Amino acid sequence: MSKNDIEHFKHVENISLKLYSELIKIFPTNPILKIQNAQKLISYSALLHDIGAFLEYKTKKPHNKAGCKLILENKIDDLCEEETKIVALCIRYHRGAKPKEGKHKLFQSLNNEDKNKVRVISSIIRISDALDSNHTQSVENIHLTYDFKQSLLILNPCINIIFNKGVYQVFNKKKTLFEDVFKVKICLQND
Numbered sequence: 324m325s326k327n328d329i330e331h332f333k334h335v336e337n338i339s340l341k342l343y344s345e346l347i348k349i350f351p352t353n354p355i356l357k358i359q360n361a362q363k364l365i366s367y368s369a370l371l372h373d374i375g376a377f378l379e380y381k382t383k384k385p386h387n388k389a390g391c392k393l394i395l396e397n398k399i400d401d402l403c404e405e406e407t408k409i410v411a412l413c414i415r416y417h418r419g420a421k422p423k424e425g426k427h428k429l430f431q432s433l434n435n436e437d438k439n440k441v442r443v444i445s446s447i448i449r450i451s452d453a454l455d456s457n458h459t460q461s462v463e464n465i466h467l468t469y470d471f472k473q474s475l476l477i478l479n480p481c482i483n484i485i486f487n488k489g490v491y492q493v494f495n496k497k498k499t500l501f502e503d504v505f506k507v508k509i510c511l512q513n514d
Contacts (some may be wrong), residue, residue: 327458328373334460338371338451339444342478345467346447348506349476355504360441364406367399368413368444372452375414391415395429403477408433409440417452421495421500446501450509454480469507476509 343365347356358364375390394411401411405456412430416422420441422430430441454462464481494511501509 330460331458332370332373332454334347334364334455334462335372335448335451338454338462338465339365339447341465342447342451342467345465349467349469350505353505355439355443358443361440361444362407364409364413364440365444365447367402367406367410368417369448369451371410372414373419377490385419387415389416390509392427392499398449405433405437409444411443412441413445413448416441416500417448418497421503442500442504446504449497450478450494450501453490453494453497456490457502458488474507476507477512482513 329396340362343356346353348358371390371394372388373390375384375386375388378384378389378393379386384392386410391411391414394414396409399407408429408439410423412433415427415429420427422438422445424431430438431439454465461482462480466479466481468477468479469475470477491511498509
């Protein structure tokens with residue numbers, strides 16, 4: 324694990340927590356944002372989202388699936404059994420497939436409240452991971468605004484360099500779960 328990897332994990336955690344905070348400001352009455360221990364679950368999920376990358380080459384499993392399995396097989400002292408499942412599934416869904424009823428057994432085994440936590444947190448981590456997809460920690464802060472007429476969230480990252488085209492492509496690919504969960508469109512606007 325390199326210093327750059329650790330910086331990426333911390334940065335995704337920081338942006339994820341800020342994004343959650345911004346969402347609460349914009350949608351203070353939205354029940355899907357009422358998550359017990361949200362900051363703890365977001366922090367663990369974000370910090371560990373790429374943990375499976377170290378096993379991917381051995382297991383030939385995509386790193387999100389390898390990371391989910393790794394978390395489930397190892398006890399994190401600060402997490403109860405249900406929180407461990409939530410964190411593992413947030414790692415599983417930070418990329419690739421979206422949480423699906425009837426297809427993913429572990430997800431299906433959760434109660435509705437915990438399924439909501441997985442959807443919300445993994446959608447936030449997808450956005451944060453996309454913003455640091457080049458692993459340069461160039462996003463210094465974020466600000467969300469909401470256009471009520473268009474049901475459009477505008478994410479304005481405060482950056483210290485110009486985004487390259489790849490960041491926009493990754494963002495546009497990873498934003499769909501977020502849009503499904505929050506029932507709004509989200510766009511990246513770099514002023």
